[in-house]
Amino acid sequence: MTPDHISLHNKQFEPYLSAAELQAAIKQVATQLNQDYAGQPVMFVVVLNGSFMFAADLLKEVSLPCEVCFIRVASYQGTNSTGEVKEVLGLTEDLKGRHVIIVEDIVDTGHTMRMLLETLGKQQPASLEVATLFLKPECLQHELALRYVGLSIPNDFIVGYGLDFDGLGRNYPDVYKAV
Template structure:
């Protein structure tokens, strides 16, 4: 596998994160957020976004997986759950990408079972063409085409996460 066409540059990503943070700051003025990042993919987006959020926040993470190679398994595994109590808090799930919606729907339902005050979703990349389960996404960075992408936290078999931009992935040869 080799890196293909660049879809989003560092500059585009940085500017859009600032816009998302500004919206979150306005929406949560006077409140405290529990920002729940979904690892591993969201680590770059999460880090850059929370540094731009100016309202009080607490950080926490969930480690989940649902992909093998380039295909979703349709089964969501939660390897590590939140450690901070969710009950009564204003929660934002921060994820790198939503495609089928299966993972985010599952995680959202698990967190809603813990009775948060509110729960919203923020994603950098939205691949609407692949949606199998409808999930409300209140904060979305970019809508992208139905291509396998890597970079800025997203991966192929744990490779390419360190790219500072988002690109397509192509078969070599």
């Protein structure tokens, strides 16, 4: 049962997207990936920490031969993007000549994604795409060609389903927005 509100670090949140709505969006992204990469091996690069739930559910729906690896980057402090991206945990896999999909929980300013696309692109993958559960189009500060977007949402601060507020809130199966 979904609580009618949650409190994290003295900030209030109300229900925004249900687990069922999230799963429908994830299935749509997986269907598109399965069609676009039919029969081709794919390397999924999952951006931690926020993408862990999305990645787990997305990969359950993907029927492609695939590998999964993880990278950790940080660009948030509290509810705001710092505008500065720091790579915390690097990628050790060789991406040259491979089809690579970056799995991200949310793209808002685009700073993190721009840095990741530039960094991973230097390894000369056969293709490099992004699969994001959420996109905040009005926040984008960089032009990004995003082919796999689960949901476009307004500029609300959200938590749950892997997304956090200073470490709390990732464990909720639904998504909540700040009140």
